[in-house]
Amino acid sequence: MQQRLQRLFSHTATLPWVIFLWSAAEILERVEFIAHKMHLIAGAIMMPIGLVASVALSMVALILIVVWPEIKTRSWVLKLPKSPHEKLEEKVDDTKSALVKSLQEINKIRDLFGGQIQQLGQDRTKAIEERAKIGSQISKLEYDLKVITKAIDDLGQGFVGTMLFLDDITILIMEADQSLEALRQMARLCPGSGAALRPFSRPWWACDASEEPPLVIQWAAFQKNHIEHCKFFAGLFQIPESDVIYAGLREYLTWNSQDGTDYCASQLLSQKNTLFILRQNRAVQVSAMLRQAAAKSVV
Numbered sequence: 001m002q003q004r005l006q007r008l009f010s011h012t013a014t015l016p017w018v019i020f021l022w023s024a025a026e027i028l029e030r031v032e033f034i035a036h037k038m039h040l041i042a043g044a045i046m047m048p049i050g051l052v053a054s055v056a057l058s059m060v061a062l063i064l065i066v067v068w069p070e071i072k073t074r075s076w077v078l079k080l081p082k083s084p085h086e087k088l089e090e091k092v093d094d095t096k097s098a099l100v101k102s103l104q105e106i107n108k109i110r111d112l113f114g115g116q117i118q119q120l121g122q123d124r125t126k127a128i129e130e131r132a133k134i135g136s137q138i139s140k141l142e143y144d145l146k147v148i149t150k151a152i153d154d155l156g157q158g159f160v161g162t163m164l165f166l167d168d169i170t171i172l173i174m175e176a177d178q179s180l181e182a183l184r185q186m187a188r189l190c191p192g193s194g195a196a197l198r199p200f201s202r203p204w205w206a207c208d209a210s211e212e213p214p215l216v217i218q219w220a221a222f223q224k225n226h227i228e229h230c231k232f233f234a235g236l237f238q239i240p241e242s243d244v245i246y247a248g249l250r251e252y253l254t255w256n257s258q259d260g261t262d263y264c265a266s267q268l269l270s271q272k273n274t275l276f277i278l279r280q281n282r283a284v285q286v287s288a289m290l291r292q293a294a295a296k297s298v299v
Contacts (some may be wrong), residue, residue, distance in 0.1 A: 004066045013065045020058035023051050127214040134218065138225050145232060162286050165237055169279045172233060172244075175226045176272035180265060182219040187261045190215055199264045200252040227253060230275075243278055246271040 007013070145168075187196045195204050195216040204212055204220035227245065234241045242250075248267040251257065257264075 007066050008062060010065070013062060016058045016061035016065065019054055020062070023054035023058065027051050027055075123214075124208075127217065130214060131217065131221065134221055134225075141229070142232075145229075145236070161237075162282065162289075165282055166279060166286075168233055168236075169275055169282070172226070172230060173272060173275045173279065175222075175229065176268060176275055179219070179223050179226055180268040180272065182215075182222060183261065183265055183268060186215050186219050189213075195220065196261060198258055199261055200255055200257040200259065203255045244275065246274045 183199060186193070186199075190196045190213050193213060193216050194201065195212060199219075203224075204216050205224055207217055227249075230244045231241060234244045246267065249271045252259075252264070252267070259267075
């Protein structure tokens with residue numbers, strides 16, 4: 001309603017207002033001086049019918065000025081060019097629509113990234129929980145080894161101690177095999193990771209889940225624990241660490257080697273073979289002891 005009133009008093013309505021006021025003044029005051037000086041058209045307008053018609057036409061023109069923008073946009077018969085003001089308003093409306101659409105797209109992108117960040121946070125939490133679970137398992141294994149140590153102290157260095165030796169070294173062989181398979185799986189599933197290119201170039205177990213994939217961190221932690229178990233095993237059964245840890249693998253204990261994945265895999269395989277040979281030698285010793293005991297029993 002306010003816009004229509006503004007159109008009623010705009011510069012476009014000047015002529016209808018002049019005609020209307022002038023005709024109304026003529027009807028009220030009958031100014032004969034102006035009537036005699038007007039052209040034939042003015043004389044016709046001065047007639048009663050002309051005055052009434054002027055007033056009517058002025059009113060129609062004013063009404064059209066007020067409602068013309070709506071009629072022009074809705075009517076398919078009257079197709080007139082848009083005024084500069086209308087074109088400007090149309091551009092402003094188009095710009096507003098484009099901005100609203102852009103804001104909607106930005107909100108969608110923000111929601112998408114928000115969901116991804118939340119997922120990353122959940123993955124990080126899961127990785128931390130997995131690492132804590134591995135730590136708990138390691139603690140349990142250390143406790144079990146302490147229990148075994150006490151059992152060995154109680155039972156002495158006899159047949160039972162030998163069986164514990166074979167059982168523990170079998171576990172170490174399984175760990176070495178699992179570490180080798182995990183390294184190959186890491187190189188296959190995480191080809192772009194630094195650990196996949198140079199596995200022992202950095203202590204990956206100390207990395208955060210956002211820096212490296214969980215598979216890399218788990219493998220490095222598992223490999224580190226395997227070395228510690230080998231050292232503990234050597235101290236427990238009082239044998240040199242060089243008999244338990246392969247020489248090439250001992251060079252990686254500083255975690256700053258630049259060797260590639262294939263060469264590191266060969267070193268882990270040699271570690272497994274070293275443990276296997278150690279178990280085989282002890283089994284041969286047990287077999288010899290049993291034969292000696294059997295021979296003594298026969299004698």
